[in-house]
Amino acid sequence: MIQSFARIIGFEMESQQDYHMSPEEFRRWGYQAINWIANYLENVENLPVLSQAEPGDIRAKLQDAPQRGESFEAILKDLDEIIMPGLTHWQSPNFFAFFPTGISAPSILGELISAGLGVQGMLWATTPACTELESHILDWLVDMLGLPEQFLSSQAGGGVIQDSASSATLVALLAAREQKIADINKLVVYTSTQAHSSIEKAVKIAGLRRENLRLLEVDTNYAMRTSALQECIKADIQAGLIPCFLAATVGTTSSNAIDPIPQLGEIAQKYKIWLHVDAAMSGTAALCPEFRWIHQGLEQADSYCFNPHKWMMTNFDCTCFYVRDRASLIQALSIMPEFLKNQASDSGKVIDYRDWQIPLGRRFRSLKLWFVIRHYGIEGLQHYVRKHVALAQEFAEWVKSHASFELVVNPPLNLVCFRHKGGDRINQVILNNLNSSGKLYLTSTKLDQKLTLRMSIGQATTERINVEQAWKLICSQADSLSKTV
Amino acid sequence: MIQSFARIIGFEMESQQDYHMSPEEFRRWGYQAINWIANYLENVENLPVLSQAEPGDIRAKLQDAPQRGESFEAILKDLDEIIMPGLTHWQSPNFFAFFPTGISAPSILGELISAGLGVQGMLWATTPACTELESHILDWLVDMLGLPEQFLSSQAGGGVIQDSASSATLVALLAAREQKIADINKLVVYTSTQAHSSIEKAVKIAGLRRENLRLLEVDTNYAMRTSALQECIKADIQAGLIPCFLAATVGTTSSNAIDPIPQLGEIAQKYKIWLHVDAAMSGTAALCPEFRWIHQGLEQADSYCFNPHKWMMTNFDCTCFYVRDRASLIQALSIMPEFLKNQASDSGKVIDYRDWQIPLGRRFRSLKLWFVIRHYGIEGLQHYVRKHVALAQEFAEWVKSHASFELVVNPPLNLVCFRHKGGDRINQVILNNLNSSGKLYLTSTKLDQKLTLRMSIGQATTERINVEQAWKLICSQADSLSKTV
Structure with a gap:
């Protein structure tokens, strides 16, 4: 039967044809790719930082999908001729826009090795090193940044790599939402007018009412006014609503304003509101003891994140997200289907990071951070x-x-x-x-x-x-x- | 003042010290990393496929964070000695677990170049080539897989790369939820008992009630019973609930069952339910005309996804997600803060993919798919x-x-x-x-x-x-x- 099946689908089982690159070809083109990047980074300073392309310029030069494979030489040629004019050079030393997107030689090589291994770290059991290296390095960073001990994996909390601060805010909100056993339509989220758009996006995604998002006034430094917060919470409670989530920022996107975390922490505790602190860009500053004042009051936070992919020379995506009580996060995101059951997970001795994030699959992202x-x-x-x-x-x-x-x-x-x-x-x-x-x-x-x-x-x-x-x-x-x- | 500031923080502005790798060092270690991968992939067949590590084995060997930088040689050594025993070799030819996680030489090199460029593709304006190459290749794949034309970017729909099928399901559900102007507590989601756990996870994340998720019975081939679906919908409507989202599967994770899309499409249309089709692993089969029957009825779907990172030799993460009406997706996910405003977005002539996904930032993932x-x-x-x-x-x-x-x-x-x-x-x-x-x-x-x-x-x-x-x-x-x- 298999004979006839093979004949029907036109496939010869004994066909020797192989379309893969040989190891020699991979080495050859790999070296070329490394050279290409080295040349690019050596010359990027001289390229126009912002792409001058008009809408449609790049697509107009792209061909149809090839029926037969092409040489890697042809691909690299098109990279130079078609893609290059459509790039904005985020790695130019003259790039002062948005926030930086850090990369570095060791980070690039970490990404490369991760791509070559091609492992999946969704469960501890699917690649133990992927989970354990991640926990270990996230613990390193607690020490390196002088973060509160509650975020260490040896305590009730722990850290995990997310793709972005947007996703970190979202999973924090989901954990907060899960703890309030209440009608979702009554939950209220607080942040400042200067907070990142990802907070409004998280509110939308999590199914909370947009009219229950409070954008609070700021002071002359563009930091959240605690008096405004307190008044708003009182009014909401009076109206029968349930304060749920407070998103504070250490270093807003607009002006790098730093919300008053110690005071916000007190208010959050008083009203049993989840306090999430987003230090996406600025958190990295705490590597230096003289800048650790930015995290003052953080011991009252339920969750925290900063992005090594911004100011710590680690390729996107790499957001370090910490939670004080990992059980609350897992409760919000865990699903255990039959095809994922395994002895290690059952034992309770390991971390399964897919329960700490939105997607199931995960790359070996801690490698680049380690490098x-x-x-x-x-x-x-x-x-x-x-x-x-x-x-x-x-x-x-x-x-x-x-x-x-x-x-x-x-x-x-x-x-x-x-x-x-x-x-x-x-x-x-x-x-x-x-x-x-x-x-x-x-x-x-x-x-x-x-x-x-x-x-x-x-x-x-x-x-x-x-x-x-x-x-x-x-x-x-x-x-x-x-x-x- | 800056003089004294520099003195206070102990930083000498004219310090010549540089911790980066030089281009020569990057070339040298880059070649080594390429060799390391080539050797790994040549020998992976001989390694024990499933890691035999016990919980804690890897962490026990990891050191403290170094105060001073170390040589790349030392890092590669630890990769061999500490990380390797904790790997499950997903790229072994003897890996028959879960679903495959495809990689290939051109894909690894695509990831490498993407890491070297380090661009952000959140908006068209932030790197035009990142958006245009992605739209172009997602259009290629509509042709290559024989997908319905509604998913072409030249129509009202279009394709985008998501990190995973989990996220694709979630954004599809969010778009569906947004279209029903109704109490979130009344919305109902339908799928089969054999559907992927990511559907239940998406329901949780999107804030719908878990008791409003219907896991429908399957037939002897483990495919959804349309009669069960129809009865369930009628009962829900009778109970005052609002049918919202139907998640059908082409190739379930447990047994590769294929839900009857043509019949499900008719029911979805009759009751105005969003039909999402998840072909995460199996969709790739449609590259071959003789297997395109798996997508029969897909022209009635509102959204669809398949994962080149499973069976199409493209590194994770790379899920191709298509939507029939891109406006519905953008409406569900768009937020436009001041710091992201730009002429191109205002013109309406370009795609800003951050409005098609959960995170804001995005890597140049279409490069590897193109390669x-x-x-x-x-x-x-x-x-x-x-x-x-x-x-x-x-x-x-x-x-x-x-x-x-x-x-x-x-x-x-x-x-x-x-x-x-x-x-x-x-x-x-x-x-x-x-x-x-x-x-x-x-x-x-x-x-x-x-x-x-x-x-x-x-x-x-x-x-x-x-x-x-x-x-x-x-x-x-x-x-x-x-x-x-």
């Missing part, structure tokens, strides 16, 4: 944090001493918010001209309804010369505008 | 599907003709469900002995409450000899048991 920490050492990681903060502080001084620009807020760390005193239109023109020059890439936000430029310094290869050059370009834009206006 | 399709060509990809199906069919014949074993169901594709006729205890012993031998790795499920062994054939490097050898080991286990019993 980064071991290559740089704590000392090397501290070096770059200190360098970026010092550069940002110096940049802020330049802004202050310039007649046409103003500092919008004193930068606590490595993000400088500033604007031309001439108003929104001028700032928009400056921004557009700078970005279309290709020489640097800046983004903007609105603070007090005014367009504000953001100088975000956190690229691993950014040197003082890049920051100086950026400031000169900004000033020359302002000069030429004041001449034409 | 895989171009390297193998459609012909090469078809070759492996045909080979695996033929091997599984042959294996099923061997089971049928053995006196002590029985086939539990005729395998539609590449997953064979079988058991020893001696009952659960014997099957469990056979399974444990096989897996602890290290010579192969099989997993089990329960079908009709009986323990059932799953022979899943989909590893890119599995040859006929590996399947033959597995069968001999299984038979010899059965023989030795019948002698001792």
Whole structure:
């Protein structure tokens, strides 16, 4: 029967044809790929930072799917000719937009080895090293950042790698929601007007009512006003609603504002609200003892996250998420079907990380983090944090001493918010001209309804010369505008 | 002031110290990493497939975080000595457990280049090529698999890469939920008793009531009974509930059962229920025209997904998710904060994929898929599907003709469900002995409450000899048991 089956589907069982790369070919093209990346990173400083492509430009050059395989040479050629003009170079030392997306040589090699192993870490049993290395390194980071002990895996809590701070916020909200045995329509979420959009997105995803999301007023530093929070909670309780989740930020995306965690923690405890602290970009600063004040009060938090994929030279995706009571998280996310049952899980002696996240499958992401920490050492990681903060502080001084620009807020760390005193239109023109020059890439936000430029310094290869050059370009834009206006 | 600031934080601005790898070092260690992977994949066949580590074994060998950086040599050494014994080798040709997690040389190199570029594709504007290549290849796959045209980006629908089928189910459910302007507590979700656990997980995450998830009975082939569905819907409507979401499976995890999509599509349309079709593993079969019958009726689906990271030699994570009406998905997931506003998004001419997924950030995942399709060509990809199906069919014949074993169901594709006729205890012993031998790795499920062994054939490097050898080991286990019993 199998003979006829093989004949029907036109497949010859004894066919010797093989479409895989041989190990020799893999070595050859692997070396080429490594060279390609080395060349790219050596030259990225000279490329226009922001892609100048128009919608449809890239697709117009892409062909149909090939019937027969092509050479790797042809693929690399198209990478250069078709893909390259459509890239914005996030790894340029002149990239000052959004927040940085850190990479580094050891991180790239960690990703490479992880891809080569191709293991799945959904359960401890499906690849023990994937789970144990992750727990171990997440414990390292508790010490390295001076985080509260409640987040250690030897306590009731523990850490896990998520894909992003968005997902970290979501799973924290799910755990909080699960603890309130109540009508979902009555649960209320609190955050500030300056909080990341991922909080509103998490509220939507988790099925809570959007009208039950409170965006609280901020103070002159753009940090949450605790009085506003307290009043809001009281009013909600009076209205028969149930306070559930408080999302505080250490380093907002707009201006790097730091919410008053100690006071928020007290309020959260008083009203039995889950306190989640999002330090996506800024958390990395706590590698340096002199910046650990940003985490003051964190011992009252139920969950916390920061992103090594932003400021710690580790490739996206790598968000470190910590929870005080892992049981609450597992309760919210655990499902154990028959095909996943195994002795180790039954024993209760192991962590099955798929119960700590949205997806089932998971890559071996702790490898890259391990490679980064071991290559740089704590000392090397501290070096770059200190360098970026010092550069940002110096940049802020330049802004202050310039007649046409103003500092919008004193930068606590490595993000400088500033604007031309001439108003929104001028700032928009400056921004557009700078970005279309290709020489640097800046983004903007609105603070007090005014367009504000953001100088975000956190690229691993950014040197003082890049920051100086950026400031000169900004000033020359302002000069030429004041001449034409 | 900056002088004193620098002094306070102990950082010398003019410090020349650099902790990065030089380009030369990156090349050197990059070649080593490539060699390491080539050696690993050449020898993986000889390693014990299932890790024999006990809980805590790996952590016990891991050190503290280093204060000073270490050599890459030391890291690679620990990789060999500490990590290797804790790996289950998912890329072994003797891996027949769960479903395969495909990788291949071009895919590894695609991941490598993606890591080296380190771009973010959250918006079209943040890296145009990342979005356009993804749309283009997802369109390729509509043609390559013969999927309905409604899923093309030139129509009202479109495709996007998700991390996993779990997340695809979740975002589909969120879009469905958003369309029903109704009390979330009244929404009902339908699937079969054989559906993947990710559906229950999605229901939990989306905030629907778990008691509103209907696990419908299956027929003798473990496919959903349409009569059961219809009755259930009627009863729910009568009870004042609102049918919302129907999750059908093409190739269940337990037994590769295929739900009757044409009939389910009619019912879904009649009652205005969102029909999501999950073909995570099996969808890849449709690369071959002779297997496209698995997708019959798909033109009635609102959404669909399959995972190139399972059977199409593309590294995890890579789930291709398609939606008929992209506006419904975007409506459910879009948030546009000030710091992400840009001209391209405002123009409406581009796709911003962050509105199609849970996280905000996204890697350049289409690169690896592009590399895989171009390297193998459609012909090469078809070759492996045909080979695996033929091997599984042959294996099923061997089971049928053995006196002590029985086939539990005729395998539609590449997953064979079988058991020893001696009952659960014997099957469990056979399974444990096989897996602890290290010579192969099989997993089990329960079908009709009986323990059932799953022979899943989909590893890119599995040859006929590996399947033959597995069968001999299984038979010899059965023989030795019948002698001792």
